Amino acid sequence: MAQPHICFILHGRRSPSHWPDRLLRQFSRRFVVQIHITTSGLRAEEVACLAVTQGCDFVIAVGGDGTVHEVVNGVMRAPAERRARVTLGVLPVGTGNDFARSLGMSASVSRLYRLIQRDSARWLDLGRIDTLGEAPWTRYFANIASLGVSSAVVERVARMPRWLPAGPAYGLGAVLSLLTWRPSRMQVTFDEGTVIEEPMVDLCLANGRYFGGGLGVAPEARQDDGLLDVVMIRNASVVAFLRFMPLMRQTRRIDDARVRYAKSRGVRVSSDPPGCPLEADGEQLGSAPVRVSVLPGALRWLGCESGR
Numbered sequence: 351m352a353q354p355h356i357c358f359i360l361h362g363r364r365s366p367s368h369w370p371d372r373l374l375r376q377f378s379r380r381f382v383v384q385i386h387i388t389t390s391g392l393r394a395e396e397v398a399c400l401a402v403t404q405g406c407d408f409v410i411a412v413g414g415d416g417t418v419h420e421v422v423n424g425v426m427r428a429p430a431e432r433r434a435r436v437t438l439g440v441l442p443v444g445t446g447n448d449f450a451r452s453l454g455m456s457a458s459v460s461r462l463y464r465l466i467q468r469d470s471a472r473w474l475d476l477g478r479i480d481t482l483g484e485a486p487w488t489r490y491f492a493n494i495a496s497l498g499v500s501s502a503v504v505e506r507v508a509r510m511p512r513w514l515p516a517g518p519a520y521g522l523g524a525v526l527s528l529l530t531w532r533p534s535r536m537q538v539t540f541d542e543g544t545v546i547e548e549p550m551v552d553l554c555l556a557n558g559r560y561f562g563g564g565l566g567v568a569p570e571a572r573q574d575d576g577l578l579d580v581v582m583i584r585n586a587s588v589v590a591f592l593r594f595m596p597l598m599r600q601t602r603r604i605d606d607a608r609v610r611y612a613k614s615r616g617v618r619v620s621s622d623p624p625g626c627p628l629e630a631d632g633e634q635l636g637s638a639p640v641r642v643s644v645l646p647g648a649l650r651w652l653g654c655e656s657g658r
Contacts, residue, residue: 354408355423356381356466357401358441361413362388365443369412376459381408388420398424402432408466408608409436410653414444415493419631422476422492425649426532439613439652445507445563446520446632449493452558452573454654465652474573476648477557479630482618482639491630495642496570497619498534498552498583501627501634502527503562519561521595527588532624533585536638539618541551546582546610553619555642559601562634566601575647577613584608616643 358373358391359410368384377383384401388394398421401409411421418440423459425433441457442450450456465471467472477491506523533549554561571579586594586608597604603611619626628635 353380353382355384355406356410357384357386357397357406358410358412358561359394359397359401359417360385360387361394361417361444361455365412369443372459373412376427376463378439388417392420394420395424395427398422399427402428402436403502405432406436408439410439410441410462412443414442415446415449415632416445418449418492418632423490424648426476426490433601435650437650437652438468439465446561448560448562448564449558449631451560451564452493452571453651455653462652463569471650471652472574473647474649474651474653475557475576476645477555477578477630478630478643478645479635480641481636482620482641487636489635490645491557493558494554494556495628495630495635496552496554496561497536497621497626497628497640499524499527499531499640500552500554500561500625501629502531504629504634520565524591528586528588528591528606533623534623534638536581536626537620537622538582540580540612540614541616541643542614544612544640549585550582551586552581554582554583555578555617556581557644565595565598566612567598569601569603574647577615578617578646579643580612580614580617582610582612584610604627 386397398409402425411417418474440450440455443457450453473630477488477495481487503523537547554567556571557573559566559568559571568579568581594604618641625637627637
């Protein structure tokens, strides 16, 4: 019987230098192992697409949310019949690792091996972004997309020293960004017919529960329910945000008139002034107007916490 193929896609700067040898020692007896150390996001996408197209059985992202984002978008470029046969996984060694946190995954190589042995995988939803401007494009996200101040936070965190832990980095980035951020008036049109229009400091469209290095912004989000959790944060000052932080750290709902929760199969978002910035999985992508929707059960992921 032929050995299954497993492809590891390693973030070139984030992954520890000893990991290729460690992965080979752990997996080479049972698998045909491919290890790719990426030099850019585009390269990660190309490798993921090629691995799935060639019939790879497992594709593992070794990095953070950005690496997961790149791998997912590469996989989605492969033929649908090939995507249906591949199982994805993540070894989180990045800055935020929020998608892995929602999955309940750790950076343990031996645990990943056990999950594969037990076939502990399930079909999870995927977010889809379609721009509505003059040059339309489509992008996919595994975790959370957001419009507003969170995009500015992502930009600030990317410029911070790499030794700074994720929690303090995102907290400091949020405070500094809120000091100068001006809310955009957003119109959110739900597929179910509801229209909400008001100034918002941030709009989160969540498949997973966490963003910003462990902030549980969408405490009731499930990655397998066929819905996006929509979190609308009205004009919140730095003081208000600091009050929200402990609740988000505990992944609890915020009982405050400035925070509103909803669920939807998809939404259209526009902003006034136009061009409110958009990020997804910690990657800056573009700006409103956009349509964000969910693809139920789109990809099969290793993980052990059903509904988390």
